[in-house]
Amino acid sequence: xxxxxxxxxxxxxxxxxxxxxxxxxxxxxxxxxxxxxxxxxxxxxxxxxxxxxxxxxxxxxxxxxxxxxxxxxxxxxxxxxxxxxxxxxxxxxxxxxxxxxxxxxxxxxxxxxxxxxxxxxxxxxxxxxxxxxxxxxxxxxxxxxxxxxxxxxxxxxxxxxxxxxxxxxxxxxxxxxxxxxxxxxxxxxxxxxxxxxxxxxxxxxxxxxxxxxxxxxxxxxxxxxxxxxxxxxxxxxxxxxxxxxxxxxxxxxxxxxxxxxxxxxxxxxxxxxxxxxxxxxxxxxx
Amino acid sequence: xxxxxxxxxxxxxxxxxxxxxxxxxxxxxxxxxxxxxxxxxxxxxxxxxxxxxxxxxxxxxxxxxxxxxxxxxxxxxxxxxxxxxxxxxxxxxxxxxxxxxxxxxxxxxxxxxxxxxxxxxxxxxxxxxxxxxxxxxxxxxxxxxxxxxxxxxxxxxxxxxxxxxxxxxxxxxxxxxxxxxxxxxxxxxxxxxxxxxxxxxxxxxxxxxxxxxxxxxxxxxxxxxxxxxxxxxxxxxxxxxxxxxxxxxxxxxxxxxx
Numbered sequence: 001x002x003x004x005x006x007x008x009x010x011x012x013x014x015x016x017x018x019x020x021x022x023x024x025x026x027x028x029x030x031x032x033x034x035x036x037x038x039x040x041x042x043x044x045x046x047x048x049x050x051x052x053x054x055x056x057x058x059x060x061x062x063x064x065x066x067x068x069x070x071x072x073x074x075x076x077x078x079x080x081x082x083x084x085x086x087x088x089x090x091x092x093x094x095x096x097x098x099x100x101x102x103x104x105x106x107x108x109x110x111x112x113x114x115x116x117x118x119x120x121x122x123x124x125x126x127x128x129x130x131x132x133x134x135x136x137x138x139x140x141x142x143x144x145x146x147x148x149x150x151x152x153x154x155x156x157x158x159x160x161x162x163x164x165x166x167x168x169x170x171x172x173x174x175x176x177x178x179x180x181x182x183x184x185x186x187x188x189x190x191x192x193x194x195x196x197x198x199x200x201x202x203x204x205x206x207x208x209x210x211x212x213x214x215x216x217x218x219x220x221x222x223x224x225x226x227x228x229x230x231x232x233x234x235x236x237x238x239x240x241x242x243x244x245x246x247x248x249x250x251x252x253x254x255x256x257x258x259x260x261x262x263x264x265x266x267x268x269x270x271x272x273x274x275x276x277x278x279x280x281x282x283x284x285x286x
Numbered sequence: 287x288x289x290x291x292x293x294x295x296x297x298x299x300x301x302x303x304x305x306x307x308x309x310x311x312x313x314x315x316x317x318x319x320x321x322x323x324x325x326x327x328x329x330x331x332x333x334x335x336x337x338x339x340x341x342x343x344x345x346x347x348x349x350x351x352x353x354x355x356x357x358x359x360x361x362x363x364x365x366x367x368x369x370x371x372x373x374x375x376x377x378x379x380x381x382x383x384x385x386x387x388x389x390x391x392x393x394x395x396x397x398x399x400x401x402x403x404x405x406x407x408x409x410x411x412x413x414x415x416x417x418x419x420x421x422x423x424x425x426x427x428x429x430x431x432x433x434x435x436x437x438x439x440x441x442x443x444x445x446x447x448x449x450x451x452x453x454x455x456x457x458x459x460x461x462x463x464x465x466x467x468x469x470x471x472x473x474x475x476x477x478x479x480x481x482x483x484x485x486x487x488x489x490x491x492x493x494x495x496x497x498x499x500x501x502x503x504x505x506x507x508x509x510x511x512x513x514x515x516x517x518x519x520x521x522x523x524x525x526x527x528x529x530x531x532x533x534x535x536x537x538x539x540x541x542x543x544x
Binding site: 180182183185186187188189190191192196200201204282283284285 | 368371373375378388389391420422440
């Protein structure tokens with residue numbers, strides 16, 4: 001209950017600041033308009049005007065909310081103008097990318113933990129891979145894959161996985177190495193094989209680390225999917241909505257796509273948090 | 287009869303940042319089949335280290351160790367001993383029954399044989415009704431009993447126990463000591479038991495090994511003259527007291543705080 005109240009207070013404060021910012025950023029245009037029309041404009045009209053412009057520098061919260069309402073609830077989800085349709089396009093490549101990235105991350109971590117050569121060689125490359133700006137490499141990936149005939153969802157998913165595998169590798173290496181000495185000694189006295197040590201001890205012990213990485217990984221995946229839509233002139237997806245909005249100065253459209261992306265990210269992380277809670281409780285690890 | 291466990295001039299030196307530390311120096315010991323041997327001494331005297339050497343968890347830097355006539359490594363690979371650690375070391379995501387099955391799964395016993403053994407060892411440690419409970423649902427003493435059950439399920443004839451009751455209060459400890467003696471009599475295993483407590487060592491053992499630190503070495507080996515039948519009140523007998531005195535003297539003679 002207290003957390004609900006504190007969240008509401010913070011959100012309320014943010015919306016208040018947002019309205020103030022809208023007044024200060026959009027008032028120049030409102031004053032210009034009034035000057036050209038040759039009319040005096042009062043404070044009240046000025047404020048109301050800054051909150052209801054068609055192409056404001058910063059749309060007011062209620063404008064974004066009503067755009068969201070119009071493009072989700074009032075549109076059929078098959079429509080090209082439905083934000084749900086675009087979200088689904090982005091979400092599907094996010095999920096495929098997340099799956100690829102997570103699998104790759106876990107496999108690399110297993111290799112790093114079990115093989116000394118991989119331990120010495122893979123991590124520096126993994127870190128180097130994350131220093132390359134994704135925005136620079138995304139078009140390359142799309143062009144290269146396109147030239148070998150891979151199009152559509154997969155190139156975007158690969159860009160997603162490029163961002164997503166890294167937190168999973170880092171977290172899982174730490175997790176797979178986290179069993180206590182006494183627990184590994186115990187398996188040693190049983191003369192357990194490496195595979196048995198992995199399945200019966202390392203993997204279960206790494207679960208809290210895995211979920212922490214998955215939560216970072218899935219939001220990185222979403223960012224990857226949106227970025228993957230930007231340089232390709234895609235016409236579908238949240239990234240395409242952002243791009244189209246910026247071509248035509250449709251700031252309200254941009255902001256509603258941004259809010260939608262935030263909602264999708266929050267939902268994905270929330271689902272993983274719930275899974276984490278259930279799983280760790282079941283495993284007696286809370 | 288050749289000894290069950292045989293150690294001759296065993297040395298173990300750890301290399302640390304502060305230079306080499308002699309954890310064990312010239313340790314010689316014979317343990318016969320069916321012996322209950324306690325290792326007693328202050329912290330750092332190498333008693334746990336010696337137990338870990340027997341278990342092939344540490345490798346000595348010198349000397350010979352044989353278990354059943356073979357090296358500790360071969361003994362471990364043939365699963366010659368069960369090991370009980372200071373902490374219960376139960377895996378929290380496994381129920382008590384599944385924890386006890388862990389070594390059995392690793393050996394590759396049939397499902398049927400696994401459940402048979404779990405039932406049997408849970409009865410030995412008096413935890414029949416707790417097979418499906420999880421570790422966090424048990425008290426500390428019960429968890430340690432479960433970990434003893436896990437070592438017993440292995441069915442090795444040597445049991446290595448590293449201060450298994452160190453973290454428990456005295457009442458629970460007395461109770462577990464009695465149970466352990468019963469267990470030793472019914473299963474006739476060879477038990478090596480590390481402890482800090484003089485009464486515990488004297489009460490349980492047929493042989494008491496007194497050790498001393500810096501370097502870790504054996505000061506005295508006492509063959510107990512107590513009968514195998516040992517009610518708790520045997521601790522008030524004059525024989526018990528005189529053995530305790532000898533242990534105490536041994537500890538004092540080796541314990542120089544120069």
